[in-house]
Amino acid sequence: MLRKVSKTQTDTITWAADNGGAGADLERVGYITRIDVTAEITPSATLTGAGTVTDGLWRVFRNIKIVGGSHTYITLPNDDAGMGGTLLHYLSENDGHGRGHHDGPITAPNRTYVPITATLHFGSRPRTPSGWDNKFDMSGFIPAAEESQLRIEVQTSGNDVMDETVTITSGVYRFAIHRVVGDPGEIRAEIARQGVRDLVVPAWTAENFAHTAARADYTEERDLPTGGFLKRIAIAEQDATADRSLRAQDEATGFAIKLPDQNEEVIRVFADSLGAHLLPGSNLMDGTTAPDFGGFAPRGIYLLDLRPHVWTHPDLGLDLRGLKAGSAKLGMTITQYAAGDDSLILYERYLPYRGILGG
DSSP states (O other): OOEEEEEEOSOOEEOOTTOSOEEEEOOOOSEEEEEEEEEEEEESSOBOSTTBOTTGGGGGOSEEEEEETTEEEEOOOOOTTOHHHHHHHHHHHHTTOOOSSOSSOBOSSSSSSEEEEEEEEOSSOSBOTTSOBOTTOTTSOBOGGGOSOEEEEEEOOOTTSSBSSOOEEEEEEEEEEEEEESOHHHHHHHHHHTTOOSOEEEOOEEEEEEOOSOEEEEEEEEEOOOSSEEEEEEEEEEOSOSSSOOBOSSSEEEEEEEEGGGTEEEEEEEHHHHHTTSOOOOSSOSOTTSOOOSOOOOTTEEEEEOGGGOSSOTTTOEEOTTOOTTSSEEEEEEOSOOTTOEEEEEEEEEEEOOSTTOO
C-alpha cells in the first residue's frame, strides 16, 4: 500500500567547530521528496546583545551535501563565513517553508538549545495547486530505495559564526525525512496522479566566484552547468569583511542568462528588481540593537527562476541537455569592486532519473 511518511530519523550529526563534513547515513527507504534539517545549537550565553551577527542563525550551516553512490544530489556554496546556509535560508523562505526559527529573543536554556531549521525540497512544486504544503512532491526526488549507500554531510565553520561574543558550545543536527513508499506500480500511479511528466533527480552544483574587477553591461560571465535542466540560480553577494562577511547590494548590480549559440538572452535585469520581490528578512538582520522584524527585503540575495521563461518544461526550467560547455552563460554587471568581494552561486539543476520506475 502506498504510504506518505514523515519521520525524524535516529541517526544524527554532532556539531563540531570547523568540521570538514561530518556525515550520517540516510535511511534508504522509498523516494525522498524533502528533508528538514534542524540544528539544535547551544550558545554559551543569550543571543540578545548588540554584538549579534547579521544572519548569524543561518551560518551554522556552512555546507549541506547529500551523496548517493557517485552522484551528488545536493550541495551549497562552501564558504568559511557560513553564508551558504544564509542563501539556503532565503531560498527556503521564498519557497514557502517559513522562517526556520521561532519568535522572540534568541535565548537558551529556555529549551536548552536554539532550534534552527533549513528545508531541502527536491521537487519543483513546494506548494500544491490549492496552496498546501507539498511535502510529497514527486516532480523531483531522491530514489533512496535504489541507492546502495546514501549519506548526508553537514560542514561547519568556527564556533563564533553566530555572534561577536557568544560562541556555540555544542549542537546536534537532526533530519526529518519526507518520503513516498510503495511498490513501483504504486509509485508510478502517484506520479501520474500528481501530473508529473518527466522524472528527475536533483543535481545541485555550486560556485564561489571571487570578483577580480568591476565589469560593465553584463560582461562578467560564468559558464552555466550544462547536461541537464537548470531550474533556478540563487546568488548571495558578499562584502570583503573579516571572517563574518556581510551581504552587499552594490557589487553585482545586474544579471543576464545568455545563450550565445542561439544569439538569445533569457534574462537581462537590474539586481534591484530581483531583490525587491524577496520576502521580508528574518531574525538577525541589520540594526541588531533593535527589533528587526520590520518587513524589509534582504539585500544581496538574488533568485533567478528560469521556470517562467520556458513552456516545454515548466517544472524543470531551462533544458541544457546536449549543449556543450560554454554555450550557456550567467552574465553579471560588477559595479563596485574590492579585493575579497565574491558571489556565492547555487545552481539548482535536475538530471533525468534512470531507475526502476521508468523514464
